[in-house]
Amino acid sequence: MLIVVNDPTHVERELLAGRLSCPRCEGELRPWGHARRRVLRMTTHDEELRPRRARCSNCHMTSVLLADVCLYRRVDEAAVIGRALLEKATGAGHRTIAARLARPKETVRGWLRRFSSRVVALREHFVRWAFALDPRLETIPPQGSPLADLAEAIGLATRAASLLFGPRPVWSWVSAMTGGALLSNTNSPFPAPR
Ligand SMILES: [Zn+2]
Numbered sequence: 001m002l003i004v005v006n007d008p009t010h011v012e013r014e015l016l017a018g019r020l021s022c023p024r025c026e027g028e029l030r031p032w033g034h035a036r037r038r039v040l041r042m043t044t045h046d047e048e049l050r051p052r053r054a055r056c057s058n059c060h061m062t063s064v065l066l067a068d069v070c071l072y073r074r075v076d077e078a079a080v081i082g083r084a085l086l087e088k089a090t091g092a093g094h095r096t097i098a099a100r101l102a103r104p105k106e107t108v109r110g111w112l113r114r115f116s117s118r119v120v121a122l123r124e125h126f127v128r129w130a131f132a133l134d135p136r137l138e139t140i141p142p143q144g145s146p147l148a149d150l151a152e153a154i155g156l157a158t159r160a161a162s163l164l165f166g167p168r169p170v171w172s173w174v175s176a177m178t179g180g181a182l183l184s185n186t187n188s189p190f191p192a193p194r
Pocket residue numbers: 022023024025026027056057058059060061
């Protein structure tokens with residue numbers, strides 16, 4: 001899977017021009033049909049997606065090109081899941097958050113548990129990105145809780161990314177910076193800053 005910008009026309013052009021690289025070996029990706037249709041639950045409505053699939057001309061691995069509004073294996077939009085984290089970081093409970101987001105409370109509790117169980121590694125990851133993207137950044141003051149520290153690191157890293165590369169929504173940067181695996185139980189490392 002490769003996280004791409006949420007602009008199918010642009011992605012298609014990049015793919016046809018050979019400008020997308022294989023996430024495994026950096027080989028050139030070529031068009032390879034489409035992945036199955038899926039529904040993405042946005043803040044206010046559902047949207048049907050049919051992501052493009054590509055195949056590496058070097059290692060032959062196929063990759064689904066997933067728009068950055070998505071997270072791997074999550075039905076809900078990254079921004080909705082992100083808002084749950086921000087509300088939790090400011091002290092809201094999972095029931096309140098679930099009601100505000102109009103999502104089942106078990107779903108929200110699952111997201112928050114996943115965030116909590118990986119909070120240190122996630123924070124370190126976004127701190128690395130923040131320092132890599134903003135050379136003027138010196139220290140990041142503690143925010144009072146591990147989740148608030150994570151939210152702060154995400155804020156700094158994504159703001160720096162938008163200033164450097166052009167504006168993109170916060171949770172789209174988060175999806176890109178984690179290779180879509182923000183909430184995944186994976187052993188593979190997140191994409192490192194470069
Ligand atoms: Zn490859």
